[in-house]
Amino acid sequence: MIFSDYHTHTVYSHGAGTCEQNVLAAIERGLSRVAISEHGPAHLFYGVRNERLRKLRREVDELACRYANDIEVLFGLECNLTDYGACDAPGDAPAICDVLLLAFHRGVRLKSPFMRRLGAEALGLHKNDPVETANALLEAAGKYRITALSHPGLYVKSDIPTLAKGAAELGVLLEINASRVTMSKEELKKADELGASFLINSDAHRPNDVGEFASALNAAREAGVIDSVLNYVPDMPELIFLPGTAAAVPAPGAGFDM
Ligand SMILES: [Zn+2]
Ligand SMILES: [Zn+2]
Numbered sequence: 001m002i003f004s005d006y007h008t009h010t011v012y013s014h015g016a017g018t019c020e021q022n023v024l025a026a027i028e029r030g031l032s033r034v035a036i037s038e039h040g041p042a043h044l045f046y047g048v049r050n051e052r053l054r055k056l057r058r059e060v061d062e063l064a065c066r067y068a069n070d071i072e073v074l075f076g077l078e079c080n081l082t083d084y085g086a087c088d089a090p091g092d093a094p095a096i097c098d099v100l101l102l103a104f105h106r107g108v109r110l111k112s113p114f115m116r117r118l119g120a121e122a123l124g125l126h127k128n129d130p131v132e133t134a135n136a137l138l139e140a141a142g143k144y145r146i147t148a149l150s151h152p153g154l155y156v157k158s159d160i161p162t163l164a165k166g167a168a169e170l171g172v173l174l175e176i177n178a179s180r181v182t183m184s185k186e187e188l189k190k191a192d193e194l195g196a197s198f199l200i201n202s203d204a205h206r207p208n209d210v211g212e213f214a215s216a217l218n219a220a221r222e223a224g225v226i227d228s229v230l231n232y233v234p235d236m237p238e239l240i241f242l243p244g245t246a247a248a249v250p251a252p253g254a255g256f257d258m
Pocket of ligand 1: 078103150
């Protein structure tokens with residue numbers, strides 16, 4: 001099973017649940033670690049910035065204490081690419097954040113010709129060189145000590161072999177996003193061959209989806225890369241969550257002894 005979820009959103013951006021509801025959902029799923037990873041400050045609509053970001057940090061810290069016996073609660077941030085090799089991680093991000101994700105998102109001010117080209121691609125009006133986009137992300141990932149690149153290839157095409165090779169060199173992970181599996185079977189295989197490691201995350205925008213990994217697990221298995229998923233534990237049962245109950249039950253056919 002997957003023991004951790006490093007990518008969940010809350011009412012601080014456009015998620016439906018509170019931080020505590022996400023934590024409780026993660027406990028019900030049987031996870032041992034969950035991160036609240038809100039959108040970085042440069043996102044015009046969903047970005048969490050300044051005093052709200054500090055308030056969120058305090059809230060996550062309180063939850064980490066309150067539920068310390070049940071689960072590890074981490075503070076993350078899903079940063080936005082803001083230019084070639086740049087993102088909106090605050091200067092002290094590596095010190096204050098446990099997890100840093102990075103992706104291109106729509107809804108970020110397009111301040112440079114490079115970003116305007118990416119913005120045009122996201123609207124289907126232009127095609128960029130996917131290798132250049134991959135390198136733009138990698139340069140930012142290295143500079144800001146990013147943990148994982150979230151949903152690679154969403155909104156703008158990124159050359160996955162370039163991303164995988166660079167990510168492996170930097171020690172950055174590639175996310176297999178369970179809300180939207182963005183890499184094809186062939187891309188996952190190739191990334192694995194090039195030495196990339198993966199994280200499976202839910203990208204939940206409501207508590208019920210925290211720890212919901214089915215589509216990403218299927219994709220990883222079909223591509224034969226499950227052993228390169230760092231938050232996968234092969235000999236633990238897979239749990240499915242039944243909405244409306246507090247009980248996590250073994251998935252049919254999981255075949256395990258406890
Ligand atoms: Zn995202
Ligand atoms: Zn997200």
